[in-house]
Amino acid sequence: MIAALSFLLECAAIAALLATGASLLVLAVSAVLVPVASRASPSLRADLAFLGGVLPAAAAIAGTLSAAAPPIASALGLATDHCQTHGHHLHLCFVHSAGLRPAIATLGAFSLATFVFRGCSVLSRFLAMRRRLLQLQRLGSIVSGELPVVAVPGPPRMCHATGLLRGRILLSSSLAEGLGPGEVRCALAHEEAHLRRRDPLANLLMSLAGLFVPTPVSRLLQRAYRSAAEEACDADAAAAVGDPALVAEALVKVAAVQRGPWQPAETVPAFGELALERRVRLLLARTGIRSRPTHALLVGVATSLAIALPLLVEAASFHHAVETVLHRLF
Amino acid sequence: MPIAMNRRALQPLGELETAVMDVAWKRPSVTAREVCDRMTGTQERAYTTIMTTLDRLHRKGLLRREKDGLAWRYEPALTKSEFEKGLADELAARILADHGDAALSAFVDAAAKVDDTLLDELRRLITLRRRETR
Numbered sequence: 001m002i003a004a005l006s007f008l009l010e011c012a013a014i015a016a017l018l019a020t021g022a023s024l025l026v027l028a029v030s031a032v033l034v035p036v037a038s039r040a041s042p043s044l045r046a047d048l049a050f051l052g053g054v055l056p057a058a059a060a061i062a063g064t065l066s067a068a069a070p071p072i073a074s075a076l077g078l079a080t081d082h083c084q085t086h087g088h089h090l091h092l093c094f095v096h097s098a099g100l101r102p103a104i105a106t107l108g109a110f111s112l113a114t115f116v117f118r119g120c121s122v123l124s125r126f127l128a129m130r131r132r133l134l135q136l137q138r139l140g141s142i143v144s145g146e147l148p149v150v151a152v153p154g155p156p157r158m159c160h161a162t163g164l165l166r167g168r169i170l171l172s173s174s175l176a177e178g179l180g181p182g183e184v185r186c187a188l189a190h191e192e193a194h195l196r197r198r199d200p201l202a203n204l205l206m207s208l209a210g211l212f213v214p215t216p217v218s219r220l221l222q223r224a225y226r227s228a229a230e231e232a233c234d235a236d237a238a239a240a241v242g243d244p245a246l247v248a249e250a251l252v253k254v255a256a257v258q259r260g261p262w263q264p265a266e267t268v269p270a271f272g273e274l275a276l277e278r279r280v281r282l283l284l285a286r287t288g289i290r291s292r293p294t295h296a297l298l299v300g301v302a303t304s305l306a307i308a309l310p311l312l313v314e315a316a317s318f319h320h321a322v323e324t325v326l327h328r329l330f
Numbered sequence: 331m332p333i334a335m336n337r338r339a340l341q342p343l344g345e346l347e348t349a350v351m352d353v354a355w356k357r358p359s360v361t362a363r364e365v366c367d368r369m370t371g372t373q374e375r376a377y378t379t380i381m382t383t384l385d386r387l388h389r390k391g392l393l394r395r396e397k398d399g400l401a402w403r404y405e406p407a408l409t410k411s412e413f414e415k416g417l418a419d420e421l422a423a424r425i426l427a428d429h430g431d432a433a434l435s436a437f438v439d440a441a442a443k444v445d446d447t448l449l450d451e452l453r454r455l456i457t458l459r460r461r462e463t464r
Contacts, residue, residue: 125428128428129425129428132421132424132425133425135342135417135421136418136421136422136425139414139417139418139421140418152418152422153411153414153415153418154414154415154416154417154418154419154422155415155419155422157419157422157423157426158422158436159436159437159438160425160435160436160437161435162435172418172422187437190437191435191437194435199435200435203435245456245459245460245463248452248455248456248459249456250437251437251438252449252452252453252456254437254438255438255444255449256444256449258438259444275439276438276439276444276448276452277448277452280452280455280456281455284455284456284459
């Protein structure tokens with residue numbers, strides 16, 4: 001029991017160290033790439049931010065699994081007892097624990113507690129939001145379209161894409177009434193772009209991946225992803241309607257219509273006025289309208305596999321390397 | 331606007347509460363016995379269950395009541411349309427306030443503080459751009 005607990009805390013410490021190392025690497029690469037990336041298309045920037053957001057989590061999961069694989073394989077009878085080969089340092093093993101070192105125990109316990117706390121918070125927020133969106137959806141009526149548009153009653157707050165797998169656009173009837181047909185087309189084209197890009201799913205994955213890294217790093221990368229995704233969807237909407245200025249007009253009109261007594265006073269993490277100004281200026285500066293597809297999810301999965309497969313194949317070597325590093329560090 | 335004054339009333343209803351309110355919304359006023367008589371088939375419930383539900387809806391502020399002999403007579407405090415609009419607004423407000431991440435998929439971030447000066451400036455830029463491209 002104690003050996004299993006030690007193993008769990010050691011694995012948590014390894015995951016925390018790997019994720020922190022990987023996120024520092026991502027930050028360093030981002031600092032170098034920012035000047036170049038700012039000239040890239042919004043879609044590419046969103047892909048890079050997504051990759052940066054999920055990479056530390058992929059490294060932490062793959063590395064921890066790889067480090068933990070030999071004792072698990074040995075316990076399942078799939079491999080010989082690896083502990084016979086190294087008696088000179090720390091054992092990362094729930095069968096032959098060499099005793100938990102206080103520093104690893106503290107780091108592991110802190111990381112595990114933080115992870116569980118933040119995980120529960122993300123999950124409960126996600127479930128609450130999903131429940132509220134479904135309740136809103138039930139109040140509305142499906143209008144039309146390849147991607148269903150649900151007209152919801154109430155003041156003009158909503159023009160919102162939702163659905164991880166089956167996409168829906170929630171549109172306040174009063175917002176639609178306050179806009180011209182061209183502006184409604186722009187808003188819907190923008191939301192359809194979010195659904196085609198699978199942004200709600202990518203956003204959830206980034207939130208989950210963010211559990212592995214320090215909160216400020218996770219927020220920074222998520223913010224970069226969201227801003228780039230909004231701009232990519234603006235470009236898609238401009239390509240769909242063939243007039244970037246019309247999309248800019250729609251943005252300003254919706255922002256004006258949404259201002260009202262119903263606007264929440266609470267501080268909400270938002271893109272803010274700078275984001276609106278930047279989006280409008282970008283649309284107006286656009287000369288050629290080009291819609292670029294996103295490869296964020298594909299690249300994210302491919303990179304995760306590229307990290308995980310070699311680590312799992314070389315699990316025994318990696319396991320020993322991790323033990324040596326932990327032995328020297330703590 | 332009466333619905334804005336009573337936020338407690340603007341919560342999603344359960345299945346039984348919805349069925350009872352549907353009966354109440356179709357008539358100017360109802361007693362527990364009248365609701366019970368109109369809820370048949372799969373909706374049928376014991377008289378005491380309906381009484382409790384009506385009392386709960388009254389406490390939520392969705393029904394007003396006055397004595398009618400020995401029984402209470404209930405009437406809706408809001409029309410169905412008022413309730414649905416108010417509930418949709420309440421849900422949207424909660425989504426914006428509690429889930430900043432939701433802004434990701436919103437056409438314009440409704441929670442952003444945007445002032446008139448900025449909007450006027452952006453309108454001016456768009457007009458300028460339109461003139462240039464003509």
